[in-house]
Each structure stands twice: as structure tokens, then as C-alpha cells.
Amino acid sequence: MDRGEWSLPVTFETERLGAYLTISSTAEAARVLLEHWPLDRGKALKRAKAACLLVLQGKADAEIAREAFMKAAAEAEVFVRP
Template identity: 65%
Template sequence: MDRGYWDNPVTIETLTLGRYRTVSSTAEAARVLLEEWPVDEGEAFVAAKTLCLAVMEGNADPEEARKAFLIAADETDVFVRP
């Protein structure tokens, strides 16, 4: 399994207000999406999950999964630290 490390990690606010988590790989993003995401629906959410799995299977670029993760965060109003 390819963990798909990212060149630029993404720091998001967790479900606990004021707490942040840095996501540095596609595998970690997939876990966050599946286990910690505030919703389990939405076009961007599904696209991000799909891309994360494709990266881990060696069929997509990790940076594409990172972009999809950021779009899913925007769709769900998950705060991304600049």
C-alpha cells in the first residue's frame, strides 16, 4: 500500500474546537475522512475518498488526493490553517 506522502501537509481544525491536526499523507487523509470527518456525504467528500483509495492502490498521484481533500474541507466548512 502506498501511503502517498504529501510535499505540503494540510492542517485542519478537528471536531474539537480549537484543536488542530496536521495531515501529511493520503493514507492519513483517508482515515480522517472515514473516521473523523463531520459528514459522510457530499460530492467533494466522495471524490476525496475515491482519490485517496486510488493513490493507495498506486493508481493516482498523491497531490491529486491532497487537492481533493482540500476541496472536501471547503465543502464541509472544515477550517484549514493557512
């Protein structure tokens, strides 16, 4: 399966204060959004999940999922390292 590798990884602070996780693929992002995301709902979250699915199905470019993940992080007020 194509994991949808990202050209630029995203590092964000997890639910545990001071703990960071770096995501470098759509498959990793999908797992985080489904299993470890601080919100259960939201427009950006829904779009990010849909974008990840499209990428994993080979119907969209991986950067679409990365951009959607960043918008979901902003919606959830998740700190992302520059």
C-alpha cells in the same frame, strides 16, 4: 504500502474547538475522511475518498488526493490553516 506522502501538509481544525490535526499523507487523509469527518455525504467527500483509494492503489499521484481533500474540507466548512 505506499502512504502517498504529500509535498505540503494540511493542518485543519478538528471537531474539538481549538484542536488541530496535521495530515501529511494520503493514508492519514483517508483515515480522517472515513472515521472523523463532520459530514457523512457530499460530492467533494465522495471524490476525496475515491482519490485516496486510487493513490493507495498506486493508480494516481498523491497530490490528487491532497487537492481532493482540500475541496472536501471546503465543502464541509472545515477550517484549514494557511
